[in-house]
Amino acid sequence: MIEAHQITKRFLTTKAIEGIDLRIDPGKIYGIIGENGSGKSTLLKLLSGLLHPSKGSITINGEPVTRQSASTIAYMTDFDRFYPYFKVSELVSFYESQFVDFNKNKAEDILDFLAIDHEQKLKHLSKGNLGRVKLAVTVAREAPFLLLDEPLSGLDPMVRESIVKGIIQFVDFDRQSLVITTHEIRDIEPLLDEVIIIHEGKKLDQQRVDDIRMKEQLDVEGWLKRRTR
Amino acid sequence: MGIDFQPDRPIYQQLIDRLAGEIIREKRKPGDKLPSVREYAVETGVNANTIQRVYREMEQMEIVQSKRGQGTFVTENRDRLHELREQMKQTYIEYFVKDMSDLGFTISEMTEGLAEHEAKKGEKE
Structure with a gap:
């Protein structure tokens, strides 16, 4: 379980995140939604231990989160900073050398599922295929928590669909939790158990997707619009 | 999707x-x-x-x-499946009636409408 208590993150004088309480339970899929600049990516970095909160605390299974938490958290950034001259297969070997929980066979299975040529150089991959490769090497880690920052951002509908299906096929929901930031809400909604709205750095609401549909008779996008109006 | x-x-x-x-x-x-x-x-x-x-x-x-x-x-269990068929019928009738009532149609307008719809379909075929 990841638990955040009253976390605040300041960059110089601007507050990016303010007073957020949050709990990530095992075996569930969470969506963090909100407008651009709302603070959702900052929140994800804080949960992953890549950023340190200015105030408040974050624990993973009771232990404080640090940069060393990377052993229990697989984090996928929305930047592409892979070494461009690597082949896909070399990237897989590199990941294997960096993470003890990296499952090389699983990575290869995911790449096959997503129809990626293992011998292609990264610099020759299309944006969509690079997105698929990023997902493959992240999900191939058997870490209890997978945090994905905007996994569908800027990708075309076919690629988005294959990424969603790759997540369903390969994430082990008996043992892994997933936290996804996104503004492609429609594509991601059927994948989510719960959604968290971040608005102007604060947590505005958190609900189960089924409850939103049942009680509010709205899909998540409609609910987000109503709550942030 | x-x-x-x-x-x-x-x-x-x-x-x-x-x-x-x-x-x-x-x-x-x-x-x-x-x-x-x-x-x-x-x-x-x-x-x-x-x-x-x-x-x-x-x-x-x-x-x-x-x-x-x-x-x-x-x-x-065929009996259960038969029952399910009836339940589904009721469910979809409820959706239909609710939507139509929300639009202000009465039950008799709905039944007339269904009969007309069926008749038109018959003409086309």
């Missing part, structure tokens, strides 16, 4: 209706094996926890039966 879900009802309920519909029109026959939770999750693009709930609720409704270690199967 996979299936177009309606915005105002939980996804698991829509998947139950979808599977129940396939069972009623015998696209899935009594005794047929349903896809595994994972397979159906990938096929529909839906969270595996949701699919688990779909199968669990359908089992409580006695439309499907799970056999340990083998998977989930459409029930072979």
Whole structure:
């Protein structure tokens, strides 16, 4: 379980995140939604231990989160900073050398599922295929928590669909939790158990997707619009 | 993206209706094996926890039966399937009547409308 208590993150004088309480339970899929600049990516970095909160605390299974938490958290950034001259297969070997929980066979299975040529150089991959490769090497880690920052951002509908299906096929929901930031809400909604709205750095609401549909008779996008109006 | 879900009802309920519909029109026959939770999750693009709930609720409704270690199967109880067909009919009538009432139509306008619709369809054929 990841638990955040009253976390605040300041960059110089601007507050990016303010007073957020949050709990990530095992075996569930969470969506963090909100407008651009709302603070959702900052929140994800804080949960992953890549950023340190200015105030408040974050624990993973009771232990404080640090940069060393990377052993229990697989984090996928929305930047592409892979070494461009690597082949896909070399990237897989590199990941294997960096993470003890990296499952090389699983990575290869995911790449096959997503129809990626293992011998292609990264610099020759299309944006969509690079997105698929990023997902493959992240999900191939058997870490209890997978945090994905905007996994569908800027990708075309076919690629988005294959990424969603790759997540369903390969994430082990008996043992892994997933936290996804996104503004492609429609594509991601059927994948989510719960959604968290971040608005102007604060947590505005958190609900189960089924409850939103049942009680509010709205899909998540409609609910987000109503709550942030 | 996979299936177009309606915005105002939980996804698991829509998947139950979808599977129940396939069972009623015998696209899935009594005794047929349903896809595994994972397979159906990938096929529909839906969270595996949701699919688990779909199968669990359908089992409580006695439309499907799970056999340990083998998977989930459409029930072979024909009476239950007949009952399900009637239930689905009632459900869709309720949706229809609710939508039409919301638009201000009376029940007699609805029945007249249905008769006219049927008659027109007859002319075309």
